[in-house]
Amino acid sequence: MADFLLEIGCEEIPARMIDAASAELRDRVGAILTRERLGRGDLASFELTSFDTPRRLAVLASGISAAQADVVEQVTGPSVNVAYKDGQPTPAALAFAKKAGVDVSQLEKTSTAKGEYITARVTKKGRTAAEILTEALPKEIATIYWPKNMYWRKPNERFVRPVRWVVAMLDADAIPLEFDGIRAGKNSRGNRILSDGAVTIPRAGSAYVESLRAAKVLGRGEREHQIRKALDAATRTIPDARWREDKALLDTVVNLTEFPSVILGGFDPQFLTLPEEVLVTVMRDHQKYFAVEDTRGKLLPHFLTVLNTDSDPRGLIRHGNERVLRARFNDARFFWETDQKKSLLERVELLRHVTFQKDLGSYYEKTRRVQRLCSWLSEQIKQGGLAVRPGVIHKAACLSKTDLTTELVKEFTELQGIVGGLYARVQQLDESLPEATRMAIADAIYDHYKPESTEDDAPRSMEGAVLSVGDKADSIAGMFALGLVPSGSKDPFALRRQANAIVKVIAEKKLPLRLGEMMRDARAGYQKSEAEKKFVDDAEFSRTTTAFFRERVEFYLKDVRGFAYDVVKAVLGADAEDVVDALERAEAVKQVLYMPEFQAIGAACKRIRNILKQAAEKGIRPAAKFEYLPEAAHEEKNLAAYLETNGPRIEAQRKAKKYGEALLLLATARERVDAFFDKVMVMAEDERVRANRLALLQTLLREFSTIADFSEIAAEKM
Amino acid sequence: MKSSSSNPLTYQELILRLQTFFADRGCVLQQPYDAEVGAGTMAPETFLRVLGPKPYKVAYVQPSRRPADGRYGENPNRLFKHTQLQVILKPPPENVQELYLESLGAIGIDLREHDIKFEEDNWESPTLGAWGIGWQVMLDGLEITQFTYFQQCGGVDLNPISAELTYGLERIAAFLQDVDSIYDIVWARDAETGEAVKYGDVRLADEQQFSVYNFEAATVDFQWTHFNQYERECSVLIDGYWSAKKARPDELVRLGLGGLVDSSGNAVAPNRYPLLAAYDLCLKCSHLFNILDARGAISVTERVGVIARVRALAVGIAKAWVNQQKNDQQKIGQQEGDVPGEQAEDESEKSGEAEAAHKQKAKKQKLAPVG
Structure with a gap:
């Protein structure tokens, strides 16, 4: 048994790409070892470990065969x-x-x-592991996926950044593979600054990790541990303080360092008069600093920065970072103060000169459309019995995009919406409005880009929710009307993300909206605009938006709410327009799915669907209405009678949205349905009898499918 | 004062040290380009030199004008005209990162006392049809250099590529001298009296006056007229290259391009064709666009369109330039019998232009990067 090591030495790999690439390399090496039967007899007997830093991706495999068996x-x-x-x-x-x-x-x-x-x-004859790996690995390395790659030597040699060394070893021997002109050997490199550079790896296995540790290079897990410990230790020097946990930031700094340490810096408490959102954005997004807060979560005038070196002996690093932060905060304060010279209300006019999309006009026009759409949405929501303040939404919609003209948003684009909300809070928008209304407007503006991902929260208020939905529905309607439908990986306007957000907001705020109607109304907002000349026809618009939202609702039910694929298909098969209702039906279907009655009903629905389809293909049409013909079989009449009595009862429960009860009632049909199919031949010789039976089945299927299309349910589940 | 050295470099010493460092490593020291540019990349020493196969190493200081960044001399961190030290290494040596880190040592930065990180930052210039992959180099939280592996320039895939190091000189000087305002940077110090001349003494008036001009005084019509005229002149030159290349000596003379015919009556187009002048005109357009932009005269919708017009010029010049360089290489090869190894297969072009052009096209497609 041998230990294997592969290390690709690279110039600094972007932090965001390291984790995925490292896992991919490990899987690729694992796949080769398995495919080439280099495990210990049984296929998965070797052990694989990744090791990665910004300057290297490595895989260690232990317990592999030195050669294939003959x-x-x-x-x-x-x-x-x-x-x-x-x-x-x-x-x-x-x-x-x-x-x-x-x-x-x-x-x-x-x-x-x-x-x-x-x-x-x-x-x-089995080949040796060295032979196999020398031949197979270069191709595997070259095909690692990178979101963005480059060439530095020959145009057909691509990698994320230039590869500068490769280590490939079996136990203590080098494997002579070659990648992009570099011959693999035993020579790796240590920390740029803290070591003298060259490191010779004595043998594959733990000796590799040890050699690198001696050269001040640590693996991912160790770095994360070291950073967390150092963040804690540095924070302890301030009484009652804690560092603000931030997983994404931590992942970034872990992948920006080979031997990390942490220093604590401070800033002038005067800057704390600026909104926390601005300070944190500067620290986190621009400087990759952790914020420090007190036990109540209030920001303290300190920051923590993770260094790519072991210490700051003369305090120069802290001093330098404080200097940069001071300049950044000064800029932010300057922008904040400059922006106050023109109120959000005055900025509405400026939106005429800010393009939303080249064919769809300016943000001024978008604002008008969103206002209009939001008043329609508010009306629907009111009719659905929910409390909403259309006046707040109207005002918030009017001001929602004005922060795009502010210096602060031009500098910190990620703060769009938030800055508008903050400014709305401090500016006297309209003195006639009560304070609480002004705050509600400010909050709606602040939240209206939310949720920015499926993990992000929906807006806090109903008004924020409506504005969020209206803003996004308007964008989707405009783009789809222009035929700019996302396909594959191409979604430049992030329309999928926006539609996901709409579905999530509707579901979580329980908004009584129908997606198709909403999109039709959003589309109507573009009527008589210049853009309309370039629009696709209404049928095409309806087709593409329906299919698009259907996918988004499916995604939400399945991936976000965890419903089984067939339940989702069954439920959306009945109706995919009302998200809240679809969720309730999905919950009800999930509860009854394991009842034997539904196994039978599902099978019956599939059967009926097939019978009706085949009949239609042969041009045989069902009667307009089922009648109690004298020739009708006993089981047939029985089933029809059942439907007559129970159909309205099921329907009443369904209308009352008591889906659980409706389904339990439906389950009682099983006996009659089974008896019908046992005894009755649907495609009878007599034309009238046949048409009559088809009519009965058609009614049955329709009544069974109002909550979910049970023919979609996977058989083994039922 | 808390700086890495008790006796930090003056601004001009910083420039001198970096220039010396790169001169010692085989770079041609060029002088700043004598036309308005927005960045060192736009100087022909970068834009044109990175095209084609010929290796080149150059370093130069480039004052870079960005009208919209002016702040009337009132913001301590922003300038209408900042200064870059631009280095092009074509092709990049294998130890280019180490070389770069060494250059920091040469300006008094001891990396053992500082925190240095290479953070992903890919550079792109839509106006030049150019982009590259690289990093912003962060020193104690401050971006001091843009490090780019150029991949494409003027819409042309580069082979070989170049490494481009762009040092932000004001930032680095402010860092070294530990001053909070660019205007407090010591530019020069009198060796005898020890008296300092500050950045503000040298440059503040430029910032104040050009901010007023760019934001307020510039006449929009005038800028547009010039933009249109420069654009027209530039397009005519670009189109003219391809017709001049095919023209007979007598045709060239008739076209008023006698300069493209040598004393023995042979056509020397395209070698002498003034593409460098076309590029200057393109730079003028780019600068005028920047002024119009700062002046607020270009709506966001228009913006994309105007950028596309400038890019069309840059791309047209790059294409013609690559072609002209090929001809040059060939000419030199024929005259001196000294065809560089890489160019050997281009000799076959003697056999006939059409065929050679065809071959080149085929070759280019073969080398086109995947994806």
Whole structure:
């Protein structure tokens, strides 16, 4: 058994790409070892470990075979008739034996369905691990996926950044593979600053990690641990303080360092008069600093920065970072103060000069449309019995995009919306409005880009929710009307993310909205605009938006709420327009799915669907209405009677949205349905009888499918 | 004062040290380009030199004008005209990162006392049809250098590529001298009296006056007229290259391009064709666009369109330039019998232009990067 090591030494890999690439490299190496039978007899006996830093991706495998086992294969040649004439081998047999590398006397015979053939046993010599890996690895390395790659030597050699060294070893021996002009060996490199650079790896396995540790290079886990410990230690020097946990930031700094340490810096408490959002954005997004807060979560005038070195002996690093932060905060304060010279109200006019999208006009026009759409949305929501303040939404919509003209947002684009909300809070928007209304407007503006991902929260207030939905629906409507439908990885306007946000807000705020109607109204907002000349026709718009939202709702139910795929399909098969309702139905269907009655009903629905389909294909049409014909079978009448009595009851429950009860009632149909299919032949000879039975089935299927299309339910579940 | 050295470099010493450092490593020291540019990348020493196969190493200081960044001399960190030290290494040596780190040592930065990180930052200039992959180099939280592996320039895939190091000189000087305002940077110090001349003494008036001009006084019509005229002149030159290349000596003379015919009556187009002048015109357009932009005369919608017009010029010049360089290489090869190894296969072009052009096209497609 041998230990294997592969290290690709690279110039600094972007922090955001390291984790995925490292896992991919490990999986690729694992796949080769498995495919080439380099495990210990059984396939998965080797152990794989990743090791990565900004300057290297490495994989360690222990317990691999030094060589493949030899394999004996039986090779089939020509038929016996061809191979022998009068008991003597023919030239064909001789040629086959030669090719197989055996003597003619060693050829065997085997009979197959097609006759008797000659065969040879060929021993395939196992290749050594070194041979296999030398040949296979370069291709695997070259095909690692990078969101953005480059070339530095030859245009066809691509990687994320220039590769500068490769270490490939089996135990203590180098494997002579070559990647992009670099011959692998035993020489790695240590920390740029804290070591003298060159590191010779004595052997694969733990010695690799030890050698790098001595050269001040730590693996990911150790770095994360070291950073957390150092953040804690530095924070402890301030009474009652804690550092603000931030997983994304931590992942970034872990992947920006090879041997991290932490220092605590401070800033002038005067800056704390600026909004926390601005201070934290500067620290986190621009400087990659952790914020420090007191026990109540209030920001303290300190920051923590993670260094790519072990210490700050003369305090120069702290001093430098404080200097940069001071300049950044000064800028932010300057922008904040400059922006106050023009109120958000005055900025509405400026939006005429800010383009939303080249064909869809300016943000001024968008604002008008969103206001209009939001008043329609508010009306729907009111009718659905929810409390909403249309006046707040109207005002918030009017001001929602004005922060795009502020210096602060031009500098910190990620703060769009938030800055508008903050400014709305401090500015006297309209003195006639009560304080609480002004704050509600400010909050709606502040939240209206939310949720920015499926993990992000929906807006806090109903008004913020409506504005969020209206803003996004307007964008989606405009883009789809122009035919700019996202496809594959192409979604430049992040329309999928926006639609996901709409679905999430509707679901979480329980908004009584129908998606198709909403999109039609959003589309109507563009009426008589210049853009409309370039629009696709209404049918195409309806088709593409319906399909698009159907996918988004499916995604939400399945990936966000965890419903099974077939439940989602069944529920959306009945209706995919009302998200809140679909969620309730999904919950109800999930509860009854394991009842044996539904197994039978699901099977019956599939059967009915097939019968109706085949009939339609043959041009046989159901009667307009089921009638109690004299020829009708007993089971047939029974089922019809059942439907007559229970149909309205099920429907009443369904209308009252008591889906659980409706489904339990529906389950009682099972006996009659089973009896019907046991005894009644649907496609009877008599045309009238046949049409009558088809009519009954059609009604049955329609009544069964109002909550979910049970024919979609996977059989094994039921 | 808390700085890495008790006796930090003056601004001009910083420049001198960096220049010396790169001169010692085989770079041509060029002088700043004598036309308005927005960045060192736009100087022909970068834009044109990175095209084509010929290796080149150059370093130069480039004052870079960005009208919209002016702040009337009132913001301590922002300038209308900042200064870059631009280095092009074509092709990049294998130890280019180490070389860069060494250059920091040369200006008094002891990396053992500082925190240095290479953070992903890919550079792109839509106006030049150019982009590259690289990092912003962060020193104690301050971005001091843009480090780029150029991949494409003027819409042309580069082969070989170049490494571009762009040092932000004011930032670095302020860091070294530990001053909070650019205007407090010591530019020069009198060796005898010890008296300091500050950045503000040298440059403040430029910031004040050009801010007024760019934001307020510049006449929009005038800038547009010039933009249109420069653009027209530039386009005519670019188109003219391709016709001049095919023209016979007598045709060139008739076109008023006698300069493209040598004393023995042979056509020397395209070698002498003034693409460098076309590029100057393109730079003028770019600068005028920047002024119009600062002046608020270009709406966001228009902006994309105007950038595309400038890019069309840059791309047209890059394409013609690559072609002209090929001809040059060939000419030099024929005259001196000294065809560089890489160019050997281009000799076949003697056999006939059309065929050679065809071959080149085929070759280019073959080398086109995947994805």
